[in-house]
Amino acid sequence: MVENSLFAKPRDLFVDVVNAKDYIQIDSVSHMYQSLKNSVEKPLKMILLYGKPGTGKSMLLHKLHYDLSKHQKVFMIGTPIVEEEDFLRVLAQQIFGHSPRDGISLNRFLDIAQALTLPDVPIVLLDEAQLYSSSLMEKIRLISDARAVKFVITLHKTDKEDIIAKEHFQTRIWESFELKNATAEELKVYVQKKLLKANCFDVANMFNDKNMKLITAFTRGNYRETNKLLFALFSLYCWYEENHPAAIKYNALKPKWVEMAAIHTGLIRA
Amino acid sequence: MLNIHDLERRWLRYKIKHYFPYFIGGTLILLAFAGMMGWFATSAGTSASSQEADNTHKQESMPADHTTMQTDRTILEPSMRFVEAFQKNAPVVQTSSAPVLTPKPAITTLPPPKMLQMPDPAQSHSVASATNPDKSLSINRNESKTDIEELQIRFKETSNANLGLFIAKYHYDRGNYAEAYNYALKTNSINSRIDESWILFSKSLVKLGRTEQAKKTLQLYYQQSNSEAAKALLNSIEHGTFK
Known part of the structure; x- marks a missing residue:
């Protein structure tokens, strides 16, 4: 391993993990985030955040949790709890500090909520809500209808999940936000901001419009795919830095290596 | 791995x-x-050879009988009219009475010069610009502005040459040539061996109308560094091809 490697730090930046501290502000997303925050303040029962996988829904939800938890009671259920009784028990435990030994019914949950009137309606953030069963979603709807809890949920946008959304939330008071894949310009801002935040100025300078178009063509503006591709790309740079440093051009990315990284991540079939 | x-x-x-x-x-x-x-x-070869064969046949048959030669001339008349008619249709009318069966009339029937069919350069330019709206697209972003301001503050604090170059590039791409010039200048003073920074500095000078100074800078930098990029830029400025 090369000491003081130029590309090891950028490589580690693009490990695909969701951490609110790694949140990068992009204009379109940050406007949406602001609207989402405003919606949370409104007396809405349920807020829906949906989009294709890799569009940044989980990151936005984590960021919301990070920001809101400074001022109010907000709970995050990142990994879906598919068993109904377990779900209600965890919810009662987290929100009301009530920890029953056995499972808890919906009526019991609502009774507890009514008995322990909180000054503000607690907020629960549910990630990957498409994994919840229809009957559990119905219970979630009933809890939000009773204004016991305010839910912010994320859904993958597929035909199936659209049906789920229609069945459960169509007649409810809710607001929805759709997250979309990034454009080449937005992706460039995302990558460069991420690098600049970590003081990788020289590597940030290597990204230009041309190679960002190539990256966007491979990843279709999907943040998760971009992270994977850039992780592979900087791993390649690390290898060349160690074994064949003369091959590296420091003023721009090599399209060949971008393509090789795309092959490695399965974005190109070769 | x-x-x-x-x-x-x-x-x-x-x-x-x-x-x-x-x-x-x-x-x-x-x-x-x-x-x-x-x-x-x-x-073309087949028709030429058949024509040649006809000619030789006629030439061979001509000296045989003088009376038939006279008759031959009258027989050839319609084909001459055909050629004349052919010439009349052409844009340029040839007045010379051409001898029999020469390939020249065929030349006069060539289509008009291509120049006439060429589209108006101004028109084609506008089409090109209309079909490529990306280049004319300008996105104004408030947050990007605050971001760059934050980066400029960080540059003031850290004096990192790569960050300076990044900011200079940012301004150049957005047409803020004076800012680009300033940041490239600062970057050069921190680290005078960054090729790109000198290039950006010179480009900004040209954009600010200080072409002679840009040339001088590039000449001096080329003498010191033998940079191919600097030489290429210098050439393009001297030849007036730099945009």
Whole structure:
């Protein structure tokens, strides 16, 4: 391993993990985030955040949790709890500090909520809500209808999940936000901001419009795919830095290596 | 763990696969073109040889009988009219009474010069700009502005040459040439060995109308560094091709 490697730090930046501290502000997303925050303040029962996988829904939800938890009671259920009784028990435990030994019914949950009137309606953030069963979603709807809890949920946008959304939330008071894949310009801002935040100025300078178009063509503006591709790309740079440093051009990315990284991540079939 | 050699091999296979349809398409077009050329050559050759054969036959038959020669002349008249009619249709009327059966009338029937069919350059330019709206697109972002301001503050604090270059590039791309000039200048004073920074500095000078100073800078920098990029930029400025 090369000491003081130029590309090891950028490589580690693009490990695909969701951490609110790694949140990068992009204009379109940050406007949406602001609207989402405003919606949370409104007396809405349920807020829906949906989009294709890799569009940044989980990151936005984590960021919301990070920001809101400074001022109010907000709970995050990142990994879906598919068993109904377990779900209600965890919810009662987290929100009301009530920890029953056995499972808890919906009526019991609502009774507890009514008995322990909180000054503000607690907020629960549910990630990957498409994994919840229809009957559990119905219970979630009933809890939000009773204004016991305010839910912010994320859904993958597929035909199936659209049906789920229609069945459960169509007649409810809710607001929805759709997250979309990034454009080449937005992706460039995302990558460069991420690098600049970590003081990788020289590597940030290597990204230009041309190679960002190539990256966007491979990843279709999907943040998760971009992270994977850039992780592979900087791993390649690390290898060349160690074994064949003369091959590296420091003023721009090599399209060949971008393509090789795309092959490695399965974005190109070769 | 990355297997670079395997990746390089797969990349080569991908490139071959990627360019294969273009190669096949190109080859087919070439073959079709060659086939057409061959067909034209053969058909032209056949008609020429048949004409030649007719001529020799006539020339051979001419001295045989003088009376038949007279008759031959009258027989040739219709074909002359055909040629005249052919010439009348052409844009330029040839007045000379051409001798019998020469390939010249065929030349007069050539289509008008291509220049007439060329579109108006201004019009084609506007079409090009209309079909490429991306280049004329300008996005104003408030947050980007605050971001760059934050970066400028960080540059003041850290004096990092790469950050300076990044900011200079940012301003140059947005047409803020004076700012680009300032940041490239600052970057050069921190680290005078960054090629790109000198290039950006000179480009900004040209954009600010200080072409002579840009040339001088590039000449001096080239003498010191032997930078190919600097030389190329200097040449393009001198030849007036720099935009």
